[in-house]
Structures are given as structure tokens and as C-alpha cells.
Amino acid sequence: MSMKVLFMGTPDISAQCLKAILAAGHNVVGVVTQPDKPKGRGYEMAKSAVKVLAEELGLPIYQPETLKNGVFLPTLEELQPDIIVVVAFGKILQSYILDYPKYGSINIHGSVLPEYRGAAPIQRAIIDGKKETGITIIQMDEGIDTGDMLHIIKTPIEDDETFETLHDKLAEIGGRAVVEAMEMIENGTVVREKQDDSKACYAQKITKADCKLDFSRTADELSCQIRGLSPFPLAFTKLPDARMLKIISAKKAPGSTEAKPGTIVSLNNGFEVACGGGTKLHVTAVLPEGKGRMKAEDFVHGRRIALGDMLKWEM
Numbered sequence: 001m002s003m004k005v006l007f008m009g010t011p012d013i014s015a016q017c018l019k020a021i022l023a024a025g026h027n028v029v030g031v032v033t034q035p036d037k038p039k040g041r042g043y044e045m046a047k048s049a050v051k052v053l054a055e056e057l058g059l060p061i062y063q064p065e066t067l068k069n070g071v072f073l074p075t076l077e078e079l080q081p082d083i084i085v086v087v088a089f090g091k092i093l094q095s096y097i098l099d100y101p102k103y104g105s106i107n108i109h110g111s112v113l114p115e116y117r118g119a120a121p122i123q124r125a126i127i128d129g130k131k132e133t134g135i136t137i138i139q140m141d142e143g144i145d146t147g148d149m150l151h152i153i154k155t156p157i158e159d160d161e162t163f164e165t166l167h168d169k170l171a172e173i174g175g176r177a178v179v180e181a182m183e184m185i186e187n188g189t190v191v192r193e194k195q196d197d198s199k200a201c202y203a204q205k206i207t208k209a210d211c212k213l214d215f216s217r218t219a220d221e222l223s224c225q226i227r228g229l230s231p232f233p234l235a236f237t238k239l240p241d242a243r244m245l246k247i248i249s250a251k252k253a254p255g256s257t258e259a260k261p262g263t264i265v266s267l268n269n270g271f272e273v274a275c276g277g278g279t280k281l282h283v284t285a286v287l288p289e290g291k292g293r294m295k296a297e298d299f300v301h302g303r304r305i306a307l308g309d310m311l312k313w314e315m
Contacts, residue, residue, distance in 0.1 A: 005083055013174065108137055117204060127202070131157055267307055
């Protein structure tokens with residue numbers, strides 16, 4: 001059996017889930033994604049990952065500037081989808097869209113709800129030092145990730161997990177989870193579970209303030225922050241000459257130090273920074289201002305940092 005699916009999504013994780021739905025034999029009658037946006041120094045118009053995939057597969061593509069006030073209803077009436085699948089689409093959908101299909105609309109969310117509702121669940125889980133996350137398939141309502149839960153698949157967050165690696169892992173799990181949920185919906189075996197709002201937390205969009213490193217925190221905390229922001233947008237500090245230094249990778253170093261937090265205490269195989277509680281952070285890869293990504297040891301060999309230097313974290 002297969003459903004007529006209207007798919008709504010924008011970034012790469014959405015594209016991976018679209019591939020899984022197609023591989024399961026469902027009929028994708030249309031793909032809705034965000035309008036092309038200018039990107040880079042040349043401000044050339046860039047297509048979303050979902051649009052690129054849809055073009056490759058010859059799927060009908062829709063890029064409405066707005067979905068408010070019933071403007072998308074004629075398209076729904078033309079396509080007559082059995083279900084709408086939404087993955088990181090980027091806009092809040094009104095009830096006339098959510099409730100139109102026979103099976104309503106479902107969403108693939110990158111956390112074990114009700115934890116980390118909102119825009120940045122993958123990053124926030126790593127930054128907060130969580131040991132487990134997952135994918136939740138929900139029946140959408142007009143709230144932000146508040147609908148009934150239909151299917152959950154959990155996965156551990158490894159000690160060296162970054163935003164990039166966890167994103168890719170959840171993209172694969174998300175595709176599998178939505179296909180399983182759609183099968184249960186179609187054969188009538190799905191069990192809806194209401195979320196416990198008292199246990200909910202919100203994953204705010206990542207801002208520049210989230211990227212600033214505060215070396216009065218422990219090395220473990222800073223390692224989680226750096227991993228949750230890698231490879232983009234990257235955590236940062238400032239060198240003694242006020243140039244920005246973004247940190248790509250780092251981990252807690254063995255031993256302890258009595259140096260003031262922010263002090264460079266070692267230049268071996270990269271460099272180590274004194275952190276809160278006498279802990280040390282071993283930095284292994286960096287992105288200096290105006291330069292490309294490099295190993296921290298190459299940055300040290302370029303004599304751009306010295307033992308005893310103080311990184312400027314109070315900005």
C-alpha cells in the first residue's frame with residue numbers, strides 16, 4: 001500500500017527523509033520548500049536541499065512566499081494528498097493545511113519530545129551534555145511541536161558527537177521512523193500519546209551569544225558547547241590582539257591547573273586552556289579570523305599564540 005504524500009521541508013535532514021519516503025514506495029504528489037535565498041558574497045540565489053533533490057527526481061515543486069489566509073488551499077484541492085509530512089520546513093502552518101488530508105499532517109522532530117521543542121533540538125541536546133536523544137513523529141497541531149506523539153526512536157549521544165555527526169545519524173533515523181509511522185497510520189495500528197507539557201523545554205534558535213566561550217565554565221561544559229556548534233556556526237573566543245578565534249574541536253585535558261581561566265597553559269599537540277574548577281581544555285582544530293580551518297598545532301607553529309596568553313572570554 002502507498003499514500004499520496006505532500007512533503008514539506010527545506011534543509012538536508014528533510015531531503016534525507018524525503019528519500020526514505022520515496023524508497024518505501026509512497027507517491028509524493030508535491031514538494032513544498034522555502035523560496036530560494038541569496039547566499040554567499042555574490043548573493044547568488046541558492047536552492048534548498050529539498051528543492052535540489054526534488055528537481056533531480058522530477059517532483060512537482062512549490063515555493064509559496066506565504067501560506068496564510070487560505071492561499072494554499074487551491075493547491076491542496078488539486079493535489080488531494082492523503083497525508084502531509086513536514087520536516088524542518090521553516091514556517092508555522094495553519095489549521096486549514098494541517099487538517100486537510102485524510103490522515104492530517106505529521107512532523108519529524110529531532111528530539112525525544114516533550115524535551116527540546118523548537119528550532120535547535122540537535123544542537124541544544126549536545127550543548128546541554130545529554131547522553132540520549134532521538135526522533136519523535138507527531139501528529140501536528142497549531143502549537144510548536146506540541147502534537148500527540150505517534151512513534152519514537154531513541155539513540156545515544158556519543159562522547160565525541162558533534163552537531164554534524166548527530167544530525168546525519170538523526171536524518172537516517174528520521175527517514176526510518178516516518179516510514180514506520182506512516183505504515184502504522186495506514187493500517188490503523190498507530191497509538192497516539194499526549195505529551196506531558198510539565199516536562200517540556202524549548203530549544204531556542206542558536207544565537208551569537210550561544211557561541212561565546214566562557215572559560216570560567218568547566219572543560220566538560222565547554223567541550224559540549226564546542227561539539228554542539230561544530231561544524232557551524234562554531235564556538236569562538238578572542239586572542240590577546242582581539243582577533244576572533246573559532247574552535248572546531250576540543251576535549252577535556254587530563255590533569256588540573258591553578259592558572260586563571262582563559263590562560264594558555266600548554267602548547268603540546270595544539271594548545272590547552274585553563275578552565276573553571278581547575279580543569280583544562282585541549283583544543284585540536286581552529287578557524288582563525290581571516291584564515292581557513294587548520295589543526296591547532298599548525299596554528300601554534302605559526303606563532304600566533306604563546307604560553308601564558310590570555311584568551312578574551314569576557315566580551
